[in-house]
Amino acid sequence: MWICKDVCQSFKLLGFLDVQSVPCARESVLYGSLGSLVVGLGHFLATSRVRRSCDFAVGGFICTMLGYWFYCRYNLAQQRIRQRMLKEGMRNKILFEGSSLDPERKQTGNERSDS
Amino acid sequence: MANHSQFGFQDASSPIMEELVEFHDHALMVALAICSLVLYLLTLMLMEKLSSNTVDAQEVELIWTILPAIVLILLALPSLQILYMMDEIDEPDLTLKAIGHQWYWSYEYTDFKDLTFDSYMIPTAELPPGHFRLLEVDHRVVVPMESPIRIIVTADDVLHSWAVPSLGVKTDAIPGRLNQTSFITARPGIFYGQCSEICGANHSYMPIVVESTPLAHFESWSTLLSS
Numbered sequence: 001m002w003i004c005k006d007v008c009q010s011f012k013l014l015g016f017l018d019v020q021s022v023p024c025a026r027e028s029v030l031y032g033s034l035g036s037l038v039v040g041l042g043h044f045l046a047t048s049r050v051r052r053s054c055d056f057a058v059g060g061f062i063c064t065m066l067g068y069w070f071y072c073r074y075n076l077a078q079q080r081i082r083q084r085m086l087k088e089g090m091r092n093k094i095l096f097e098g099s100s101l102d103p104e105r106k107q108t109g110n111e112r113s114d115s
Numbered sequence: 116m117a118n119h120s121q122f123g124f125q126d127a128s129s130p131i132m133e134e135l136v137e138f139h140d141h142a143l144m145v146a147l148a149i150c151s152l153v154l155y156l157l158t159l160m161l162m163e164k165l166s167s168n169t170v171d172a173q174e175v176e177l178i179w180t181i182l183p184a185i186v187l188i189l190l191a192l193p194s195l196q197i198l199y200m201m202d203e204i205d206e207p208d209l210t211l212k213a214i215g216h217q218w219y220w221s222y223e224y225t226d227f228k229d230l231t232f233d234s235y236m237i238p239t240a241e242l243p244p245g246h247f248r249l250l251e252v253d254h255r256v257v258v259p260m261e262s263p264i265r266i267i268v269t270a271d272d273v274l275h276s277w278a279v280p281s282l283g284v285k286t287d288a289i290p291g292r293l294n295q296t297s298f299i300t301a302r303p304g305i306f307y308g309q310c311s312e313i314c315g316a317n318h319s320y321m322p323i324v325v326e327s328t329p330l331a332h333f334e335s336w337s338t339l340l341s342s
Contacts (some may be wrong), residue, residue: 016146017143017144017146017147020145022143023140025140058152062148062151066145066148069141073141085232
C-alpha cells in the first residue's frame, strides 16, 4: 500500500485530497481512472454515442473509485485490528512468560496431565 | 505538535483520533466523487444550447433525490459510529481536573493523593534551545499511557477550552460548569495543545502539554510531586 509522508511532495487532487498521504486514495483514483476508461471506451465502441459514453465514463469513474475505496479501507481496518491483536498478544507473552498466568504453560501442563 | 504551514491533522495519538482521521479521509473521498460529478455536469451545461423543450423531469428528479440520500447515509453512518464511540464511558483509571484561568491552566489529581499544580507557559526569553516557542510549559500534565483517563474541565473566570489535537480532545471550560471528557494515549510521548476559546489578551499564551509515560514512571512522578 502506498503511503508517502515527509519525503514526497503532497499532490492534492482538486486542491483538497492529498493522494500521497491518505491510505488507499492513490489506488482508488488510479483504478477509478482505469474503470472510467474501460467503461467509457467500451460503451463508445458498442454504441458510437459520444455524449452517452462520456456519461458512462464519469459514472464508471465514480463507481470504480468508490468501490475500490471501500474495499481497500475495509481491508485496512481488518489489518489494523490484526496488528492490534498481535501487539496485545506479544505484550501479554512478554509479561506473563514463565509465570503462573502463562497460557502456554497451562496448555503444556494440561498435555502432561493427559498423557 | 503542528509543523509550520501544516494544513492537515497531526498524527493521531489516541484511538479516537485515529478513527476521526479515517472518517475525514472517507469524507474527503466522498467529496471528491461529488465534486467530479458536479464538475462534469457543469461542463455539460456550459456546452449545451439553452432550450425549453423539457416538459417533465421525473427521472432526473428521482436521481437527484436518491443520490443525495445515499451520500448522506455514507457519511452519517461512520459519523454516528464515532460519535457514540466518543461518548463511551469506560471505567477510567485516573480522573484529573483541568481548571482554566487567565492565563494558565491548573491541574488537580485528587484520586489518590492531593496533587495540585499550575501550568504556565515558559516565556520565549527563558526557553532552552530546541524547545518549542509558545508551546512549552513549566509543569506538564503527566498521564499513564494506554490507560483510560477522565478529565473534568472547568474555568475560574472566563471561557477557556482545553484542547489537544493529537488526542482528539477539545472541551470547553465554562465557569460554574464541569465538562467531562476521556481519552486513552496510544503511545508514550509529549502532546501539545493550546487554549481554544478566546479569553483575553494572553489567550494564545496558555498552552497545554500532556506527557504520556509508562505507569511506573507516572507513579514515581506523582510520588515526587506530592512529597
